[in-house]
Amino acid sequence: MSRAHIFNAGPAILPLEVLEQAQKELVDFAGTGMSIMEHSHRGKAYAAVHDEAVANISKLLGLTDDYQVLFLQGGASLQFSQIPLNLLPAGAVADYVNTGTWASKAIKEAKKVGQINILADTSKEIPTNMPDFDALPYTPGAAYVHITSNETIAGTQIKKFPKTEAPLIADMSSDILSRPFDITQFGAIYAGAQKNLGPSGVTLVVIRKDLIERAPETLPTMLQYRTQAKENSLYNTPPTFGIYILMLVSRWLLAKGGAAGIAAINEAKASKLYAAIDGSNGFYRGTAVPAFRSNMNVTWRLPTEDLEALFVKEAIANNMIGLKGHRSVGGIRASIYNACPMESIDALIAFMADFQKRNG
Numbered sequence: 001m002s003r004a005h006i007f008n009a010g011p012a013i014l015p016l017e018v019l020e021q022a023q024k025e026l027v028d029f030a031g032t033g034m035s036i037m038e039h040s041h042r043g044k045a046y047a048a049v050h051d052e053a054v055a056n057i058s059k060l061l062g063l064t065d066d067y068q069v070l071f072l073q074g075g076a077s078l079q080f081s082q083i084p085l086n087l088l089p090a091g092a093v094a095d096y097v098n099t100g101t102w103a104s105k106a107i108k109e110a111k112k113v114g115q116i117n118i119l120a121d122t123s124k125e126i127p128t129n130m131p132d133f134d135a136l137p138y139t140p141g142a143a144y145v146h147i148t149s150n151e152t153i154a155g156t157q158i159k160k161f162p163k164t165e166a167p168l169i170a171d172m173s174s175d176i177l178s179r180p181f182d183i184t185q186f187g188a189i190y191a192g193a194q195k196n197l198g199p200s201g202v203t204l205v206v207i208r209k210d211l212i213e214r215a216p217e218t219l220p221t222m223l224q225y226r227t228q229a230k231e232n233s234l235y236n237t238p239p240t241f242g243i244y245i246l247m248l249v250s251r252w253l254l255a256k257g258g259a260a261g262i263a264a265i266n267e268a269k270a271s272k273l274y275a276a277i278d279g280s281n282g283f284y285r286g287t288a289v290p291a292f293r294s295n296m297n298v299t300w301r302l303p304t305e306d307l308e309a310l311f312v313k314e315a316i317a318n319n320m321i322g323l324k325g326h327r328s329v330g331g332i333r334a335s336i337y338n339a340c341p342m343e344s345i346d347a348l349i350a351f352m353a354d355f356q357k358r359n360g
């Protein structure tokens, strides 16, 4: 088997070790004679998986007792609604920062629920950019402040999280557990699993326990955080296989030295790739303002759209998958999440140099 160099934005690459472990025990989990998929979500075998997933995520994020881990469904996209439904009461205001496509989607949904205030809008800026989060006009008494830690499409990333008076809530779908941060600065964080944590179908929500109780009891049961919080995410059938893979990924992350360990690797990968872009005499042009360049989604352009199309086509022929930029912005995007190995970065850089030599 020749494994592809996977630069997909999401669903994204998983650690090969995790896939091999899952393969090894796919039909017979821990000598039970059954796949983990065939176990009851109330049984002992699955309980051990579920509890280890919660424990590992807690450890990796450095959670205190004030926070709860939830495994939900509906993707990060449902959180765009669930956050305001639970945390934005009538008469209150929530602050949002519009940094791009994903923040815009969160804003669109929150507007359907309640009153929101846009603190800054950099979503249309080229090169793609983010505001100075320490200098935003936060609303006194806001219900919460919502940010997007990494704009997957624009290739921008918040480098330093603000300290806000209102609970800070972050969509961390595309950079969760890629670097250490202080969870106590946050009221809640959430992420679809399919970029840095596992397969699609699981959404990780980490929420401060006092916020869980803010939801109106009239909200549909499945939309209240308290429903799954009370039952350790086992109120109804959870996505057991997805949580199992997420658990294996969390083990893999712990073995890499946790958030700090993987951050050093991510930094090395991203800086190598940005150096290749910057060192190309303008043939490759990074599309994000350098101060906010993402270590997860690296975006750049070539001199013409025809060359970009050729670049993507030849990359595929060289076993490099997923480099076409998002349809809304074009260009090239390499998503180099936690599981993307340095060998794939090296292969991409070698291909870029060769492509430039032939077309520059």
Ligand SMILES: *Cc1c(COP(=O)(O)O)cnc(C)c1O
Binding pocket: 010, 074, 075, 076, 077, 078, 102, 148, 150, 151, 152, 171, 172, 173, 174, 191, 192, 193
């Ligand atoms: C991918 C992504 C989403 C959407 O996630 P779904 O799980 O597909 O709903 C939301 N926010 C960000 C930042 C993303 O990268």
